[in-house]
Amino acid sequence: MSDTPGFPQAPEYIQTLNPYVPGKPIEETQRELGLKRVVKLASNENPMGPSPRAIAAARSALKHQHRYPDAGAYRLRKALARHHGTREQPVAASEFLLGNGSNEVIDLLIRTYARPGEAIATSQAAFVAYRICAQAHGVETLETPLTADLRFDLEALAEAVIRDARVRLVFIANPNNPTGTHNTRAELRAFLSKVSQIHGRPVMVVLDYAYWEYVSSKEIPDPMELYREFPNVLVLHTFSKVYGLAGFRVGYAIGAPELLSFCERIRMPFNLSAPALAAAEAALADRAFVRKAVQVNRQGLKFWQRTLDRLKIPHWPSQGNFVLADVKRGLGLTGPEVFHLCLREGAIFRPVANYGLPDALRISVGTDAENRFGARVLEKVAKKVIGGGSK
Numbered sequence: 001m002s003d004t005p006g007f008p009q010a011p012e013y014i015q016t017l018n019p020y021v022p023g024k025p026i027e028e029t030q031r032e033l034g035l036k037r038v039v040k041l042a043s044n045e046n047p048m049g050p051s052p053r054a055i056a057a058a059r060s061a062l063k064h065q066h067r068y069p070d071a072g073a074y075r076l077r078k079a080l081a082r083h084h085g086t087r088e089q090p091v092a093a094s095e096f097l098l099g100n101g102s103n104e105v106i107d108l109l110i111r112t113y114a115r116p117g118e119a120i121a122t123s124q125a126a127f128v129a130y131r132i133c134a135q136a137h138g139v140e141t142l143e144t145p146l147t148a149d150l151r152f153d154l155e156a157l158a159e160a161v162i163r164d165a166r167v168r169l170v171f172i173a174n175p176n177n178p179t180g181t182h183n184t185r186a187e188l189r190a191f192l193s194k195v196s197q198i199h200g201r202p203v204m205v206v207l208d209y210a211y212w213e214y215v216s217s218k219e220i221p222d223p224m225e226l227y228r229e230f231p232n233v234l235v236l237h238t239f240s241k242v243y244g245l246a247g248f249r250v251g252y253a254i255g256a257p258e259l260l261s262f263c264e265r266i267r268m269p270f271n272l273s274a275p276a277l278a279a280a281e282a283a284l285a286d287r288a289f290v291r292k293a294v295q296v297n298r299q300g301l302k303f304w305q306r307t308l309d310r311l312k313i314p315h316w317p318s319q320g321n322f323v324l325a326d327v328k329r330g331l332g333l334t335g336p337e338v339f340h341l342c343l344r345e346g347a348i349f350r351p352v353a354n355y356g357l358p359d360a361l362r363i364s365v366g367t368d369a370e371n372r373f374g375a376r377v378l379e380k381v382a383k384k385v386i387g388g389g390s391k
């Protein structure tokens with residue numbers, strides 16, 4: 001805290017902000033622990049890497065790096081409009097807001113639509129960027145408790161939104177990270193019907209579908225269905241997951257141009273580099289790569305679910321590219337404790353105590369070899385813990 005005379009004070013909401021904690025990098029772990037082999041299953045990335053077509057497109061864009069990028073992202077918008085539109089229900093290029101990762105889009109939406117002192121609403125254990133972006137702008141976050149099966153309680157959330165006149169935006173991740181759990185079409189429609197009609201106070205509902213391509217459950221609705229039905233709905237997508245471009249930072253919202261045009265006013269004009277724009281456009285076109293990535297994830301997710309069953313570690317059903325394990329019930333240790341034990345053996349998982357889930361550990365799906373290595377580490381730790389009688 002800065003009591004130092006002469007230094008200006010940051011606002012209290014900045015001084016108390018807990019910043020985002022990224023997954024631990026591989027190189028740092030190797031250096032610190034002197035390990036040769038380290039596997040990172042901690043950031044829900046695509047273990048296949050980027051599509052070769054995306055790499056080629058980015059490389060070719062390098063030639064023009066003395067130029068500013070296309071601030072209007074004309075080509076990517078057109079490609080996205082084709083991707084999300086149908087002949088009967090076209091989507092216009094103006095229905096997209098592009099950000100430096102969907103993180104930036106979240107930030108832009110909050111800064112555009114909530115004033116300091118107002119609020120956003122979401123669930124406990126929701127993707128943490130909502131709360132961080134809100135607090136960074138002096139906006140409060142209302143969080144309703146999870147259901148017993150670790151899902152968003154949309155009835156409680158609707159009540160909270162209706163009750164508190166400060167709420168301007170609601171964030172629903174479907175499936176959610178880090179829980180992997182989801183809400184059904186019926187739950188979402190009931191929620192939207194309730195909050196879309198609050199007298200004189202339209203509330204924006206942001207449906208974060210970062211993991212949409214991985215979804216296999218028919219219970220999860222296509223977000224475009226809800227977007228078409230409810231004008232206050234916005235949908236978030238990202239190129240960081242199935243498209244394997246987390247490093248390029250490309251995410252976007254689909255929303256009514258009337259809403260997005262105000263975000264455009266405060267967006268930095270060159271928030272996406274030309275190689276990133278080119279890579280995203282090429283990745284979107286590589287449907288075979290996406291199909292393969294989904295298949296690799298499905299197999300990997302099953303592998304982890306079987307492994308956790310075998311080790312008698314309970315876990316929650318997941319519709320993403322990760323699984324949340326209840327290591328407290330399985331091994332008698334907290335998530336951070338199991339994280340440290342596994343780290344020493346070269347497997348980086350993700351403790352999620354900062355999400356209010358101290359007993360859980362999130363495991364991202366990797367390649368087959370990475371999954372096997374990670375599972376061997378977890379098994380070794382489990383044997384040590386249980387064999388050592390520390391349960």
Ligand SMILES: Cc1ncc(COP(=O)(O)O)c(C=O)c1O
Pocket residue numbers: 043044100101102103104127173175176177208210237238239240246249250251
């Ligand atoms: C639910 C959810 N939304 C959004 C993101 C952010 O993705 P990015 O900023 O990389 O687009 C993530 C990343 O983990 C996520 O889990």
